[in-house]
Amino acid sequence: MSLSKIKIKANSSEKLILAGDIGGTKTSLAFFIADKSSLVLKKTQTFPTASADTPVELIQQFLNQHKNPPVSQVCLGIAGPVFNGTATTTNLPWTISEQELKIRFNWNQVSLINDLVALAYAVPHLNGDQLLPINNLPHPNHGNIGVIAAGTGLGEALLIWDEGRYHPCASEGGHKDFAPRNEQEYRLHRYLTKAFGHASMERVVSGQGLVNIYNFLKEDLSYQEPRWLAERLSAEDAAAVISQSALNKQDPTCIKALELFIQLYGSEAGDIALQAMTFGGIYIGGGIGPKIAPALKNGGFMQGFLAKGRMRELLEKIPISLIHDSQAALKGAAAYAQHRP
Known part of the structure; x- marks a missing residue:
């Protein structure tokens, strides 16, 4: 399903979420539509992490390919420690901050969490x-x-x-x-x-x-x-x-x-x-x-x-x-x- 066909209902609690899993070898990015009780995956793409100089480049590439939709919330899981909103990847020379992403993409809600914390959030819901x-x-x-x-x-x-x-x-x-x-x-x-x-x-x-x-x-x-x-x-x-x-x-x-x-x-x-x-x-x-x-x-x-x-x-x-x-x-x-x- 192309992102151009994704519709957020007017006057509803639905929001578009950009989620990411930034690892040492590959980076996966995805759009989800969420409300208070459901979370639906709409589009995902995986990139070789080393194909870009910074994670911002990969995010921009993903957004451009899908017409820069109005994102409400962003959460990226990073393969490295996260402290005070800044993440440093362990096996790549990358540093990224929530504030940097807010300014670069004009986003209000950005969260960086450790990639294993992201995985842990999914564990209770696995079948x-x-x-x-x-x-x-x-x-x-x-x-x-x-x-x-x-x-x-x-x-x-x-x-x-x-x-x-x-x-x-x-x-x-x-x-x-x-x-x-x-x-x-x-x-x-x-x-x-x-x-x-x-x-x-x-x-x-x-x-x-x-x-x-x-x-x-x-x-x-x-x-x-x-x-x-x-x-x-x-x-x-x-x-x-x-x-x-x-x-x-x-x-x-x-x-x-x-x-x-x-x-x-x-x-x-x-x-x-x-x-x-x-x-x-x-x-x-x-x-x-x-x-x-x-x-x-x-x-x-x-x-x-x-x-x-x-x-x-x-x-x-x-x-x-x-x-x-x-x-x-x-x-x-x-x-x-x-x-x-």
């Missing part, structure tokens, strides 16, 4: 078709929730249950220290510290994290990389090549790399579950999860999740699901704008 159970436990309609999402980086957020409703809470927990669990992981920690100066969880649980793990194993195992793999790694997205080669059982070191990545992903999810007592569940978002869904179900994620010593029995009670809705963060950003006064 069975949008979720893939990892441990086949039902999600209750109450209790704290943890959201974790590996993609270009590692995002985390919480939904705190209080007085009958959820309160999303931003986090930059993906940048906490990577804590090795065994001798191999101590060697991985030393490898990362030497390469980056600081070994964070994002250095192992993200797209680049999978590449880091593979490169470490190649060195640690004195592995002679086959020519076909070296050529693909240099010509294509390395993380995608490693995960595909592992899923297709084409290379033993790629298989080991993906197995360790999934265990560490599960371990970090288990840490979130313990820190916030997330009896409402853990939800896995991000771009990587759906691409490796069969491997996530194979047991390595749960092995990492449950390996918490005396807390294993507690963690066995927490449901875990993979989000299978690529527009969930957009919908969450729109929901945030919808309920602003």
Whole structure:
């Protein structure tokens, strides 16, 4: 449906919302029509984030393509910390502020929120078709929730249950220290510290994290990389090549790399579950999860999740699901704008 055909009813409570999900690899923008009780997606478009010098350029491009409609509310989820209305992207040299957008586009209502907070706003509204159970436990309609999402980086957020409703809470927990669990992981920690100066969880649980793990194993195992793999790694997205080669059982070191990545992903999810007592569940978002869904179900994620010593029995009670809705963060950003006064 072209935007030129979208009509806002006169003298109604309907409003046009611009929602965005600005990530390190891709940026999705969308128009929603909302009133007090409904939210309807009308138009969406995805851009390579690196195709523009600033997010303002992408927003302007999207608006121009759809005849600059009268936007009532704007909410953008940003892959990075947001403080006092200003966001700085973690894996891109971008800074954007609510005030800048208000002046540039003559908007009155602009909100910048962390991209995982946007995703968290969508989580309570996801249904069975949008979720893939990892441990086949039902999600209750109450209790704290943890959201974790590996993609270009590692995002985390919480939904705190209080007085009958959820309160999303931003986090930059993906940048906490990577804590090795065994001798191999101590060697991985030393490898990362030497390469980056600081070994964070994002250095192992993200797209680049999978590449880091593979490169470490190649060195640690004195592995002679086959020519076909070296050529693909240099010509294509390395993380995608490693995960595909592992899923297709084409290379033993790629298989080991993906197995360790999934265990560490599960371990970090288990840490979130313990820190916030997330009896409402853990939800896995991000771009990587759906691409490796069969491997996530194979047991390595749960092995990492449950390996918490005396807390294993507690963690066995927490449901875990993979989000299978690529527009969930957009919908969450729109929901945030919808309920602003």
